[in-house]
Amino acid sequence: MEITTTYTIETLGTIAFAISGTFAAMQKRLDPFGVLIIAFVTSIGGGTVRDMLLGDTPVAWMRNVNYCLLILFTSIATIFFKTHIKKFKVTLFLFDSLGLGLFTMVGVEKGLLFGLSPGMCVALGTITGCFGGVIRDTLLNTIPLIFRKEIYATACIIGGALYFALVYFNVENNLARFIVIAFIFSLRVIVVRYKLALPKFTY
Template identity: 85%
Template structure:
């Protein structure tokens, strides 16, 4: 059940970030190949950095070609249905938030499998959730969300801490995963809706 649940979460995260990347690319009016590239790096960027840090090579998407096929199919469907979805910005935000929650949990779980401390597991979760978006925004010549005042990486960190708190209090594993994903997703929506932010420094 553990493997099935984890694989399902990673699959959903891949789909969510592929859609997020596709919409971000279409906002910048990239051609279909450009959309595919942005969708790909958004989906696999964080996981690739995580696996390289862990020395878990070849990285996940190289070992399982289904991830590449999933990104390709998702991107093509997103391009095809783009005319039916008017609010690109809202769609991008929702799928980016969902992918953030899903991939944060995947990163935390990967750290646990490698027997790492909770703090390092939370860091790996944050990397997995955020780095695909960083690469996406950099390629699109946009300041990545993680470097702006919006609460983004903080949501990953809080979600990771929540997961270990739930495990400590003996919450059933699958329920704990769902709660963490829902927490990160909801926190992102609340933060944006009410314009909550960390202090911004600079001149």
């Protein structure tokens, strides 16, 4: 059951970030090849950085071609159905927020699999959730969300800490996973809806 649930979460996260990357690339009017590249780096960027830090090589998408095929088909399907989705910006935001929650959970569990401390697991969850978006935004010549005042990485950190709090209070593991993913997604929606942000430092 554990393996099945983890694989399902990772698959959903890959789909969510592939859609997010595809919409981001289409907003910048990239050609089809460029759209596919951005979809790939958005989906695999965080996991690649995580696996390299752990020394878990070859990285996950190199060991399992199904991830590459999933990203390819998801991106193509998103391009095909783009005419049915008018609000690109809203769609990008929603799928990016969903992917953030899903991949944060994947990163936390990968850290646990390697026997790391809770703090390091939360850090890995944050890296897994955020770095695909960082690479995507950098390639698209946009300041990554993680470096702006918007609450982004903070949502991953709080969500990761929440997971360990739930485990401490003996919440069933699958329920804890769902709560964390829903929390990160909801926090992002609330933050953007009410324009909440961390303070900026000026000099």
